[in-house]
Amino acid sequence: MKIKAAVVEEHGAPFTFKELEIADPREDEILVRVVSSGLCGTDEHARLGHIPVRTPIVLGHEGAGIVEKVGSAVTDIAVGDHVVMSFGACFECKHCEEMGPYACDDWKKVNFGGRMLDGYTPLKTEDGEEVNDFFAQSSCATYAVCKANQAAVIDPDFDLEIAGPLACGIQTGCGIVMNTLKMQENPSPQSFAVYGCGSVGMAALMAAKICGADPIIAIGGSEKKLALAKELGATHVINRKEVDNLEEAVRAICPQGVENAVETSGNATMALTMLHTGSFLGKCVNAGASRLDSWHFPSELGSKSLYGVSMGWSNPKTFIPYLAELYKEGKLPYDKIITKFPFSEINEVAKASAAGEIIKGVIIMDK
Numbered sequence: 001m002k003i004k005a006a007v008v009e010e011h012g013a014p015f016t017f018k019e020l021e022i023a024d025p026r027e028d029e030i031l032v033r034v035v036s037s038g039l040c041g042t043d044e045h046a047r048l049g050h051i052p053v054r055t056p057i058v059l060g061h062e063g064a065g066i067v068e069k070v071g072s073a074v075t076d077i078a079v080g081d082h083v084v085m086s087f088g089a090c091f092e093c094k095h096c097e098e099m100g101p102y103a104c105d106d107w108k109k110v111n112f113g114g115r116m117l118d119g120y121t122p123l124k125t126e127d128g129e130e131v132n133d134f135f136a137q138s139s140c141a142t143y144a145v146c147k148a149n150q151a152a153v154i155d156p157d158f159d160l161e162i163a164g165p166l167a168c169g170i171q172t173g174c175g176i177v178m179n180t181l182k183m184q185e186n187p188s189p190q191s192f193a194v195y196g197c198g199s200v201g202m203a204a205l206m207a208a209k210i211c212g213a214d215p216i217i218a219i220g221g222s223e224k225k226l227a228l229a230k231e232l233g234a235t236h237v238i239n240r241k242e243v244d245n246l247e248e249a250v251r252a253i254c255p256q257g258v259e260n261a262v263e264t265s266g267n268a269t270m271a272l273t274m275l276h277t278g279s280f281l282g283k284c285v286n287a288g289a290s291r292l293d294s295w296h297f298p299s300e301l302g303s304k305s306l307y308g309v310s311m312g313w314s315n316p317k318t319f320i321p322y323l324a325e326l327y328k329e330g331k332l333p334y335d336k337i338i339t340k341f342p343f344s345e346i347n348e349v350a351k352a353s354a355a356g357e358i359i360k361g362v363i364i365m366d367k
């Protein structure tokens, strides 16, 4: 069938709208009418070629919509179900089986390789030229085909216009706190610091509040975002542009160092501050994309841990419905960081994001 898709023809090119042909779902796949899709930094890195994806490509990996067709072998998703499409995995390797899809040996190949693992893409141009897919879903389009095993079913009364970011940004931030740091298991409140107030940082902050963290320190460079961080649960905020010594500012709040910290901005100075201000047994998560070869590591780690975490170590089929439930209970008000754009204005999202005007852009397909 014919679909409308936002295509990136080559690295650095803007999204251009094209009519493409999408294949019917194969036996383990589903066809989803996309209602909305979040856009995240990873889409922008791919568009610009910082992640060397093949082009032409249809980006998007935070798709939410309604299932229109299911393959013959799909048993846990039915036509009419409301789903959030998350990342792909092989679901067969040792690490997929023992831990979950976030640990897949083929994670990069499935999600950034432009094709499903068997070399297939469901997308073609009118001339029959194959178009690359992204995260095995390509949600910047009116329809998407993905594997059933990467889609989470959510309640039909959940607002599909805000559901997409549960697939990546929100899942990643909450997963770092709940799956990697397991802060809900702490017997007494522990200190928490988040560096960067984007969607991953804000989600981590909200999750830390849910887990009873105290104090909760948000560090960023925008007064507007720091004010929102306070509204979402930060007990202290630090504007990195207004302090002479960031490390001292953090230590003024936590003299013994911070027990749990997450860097989400990709700023190497912030990442190093996180590491230097960690408590004796502190856990530090580097979720931003800052390059380690730009870090000046401390001479010893002592008992500190430094984690690299992708996708919040999440298993989307169960974690996404859990997060949707937390939202409905009012504990995870992540709609406050969302700004909606009509699909036709997809090129405005990255610009608004780079200008610091928005935190999480979501495109709405029928607008």
Ligand SMILES: [Zn+2]
Pocket (backbone or CB within 6 Å): 089, 090, 091, 092, 093, 094, 095, 096, 097, 103, 104, 105, 106
């Ligand atoms: Zn695997």
Ligand SMILES: [Zn+2]
Pocket (backbone or CB within 6 Å): 040, 041, 042, 043, 061, 168, 169
């Ligand atoms: Zn993402």
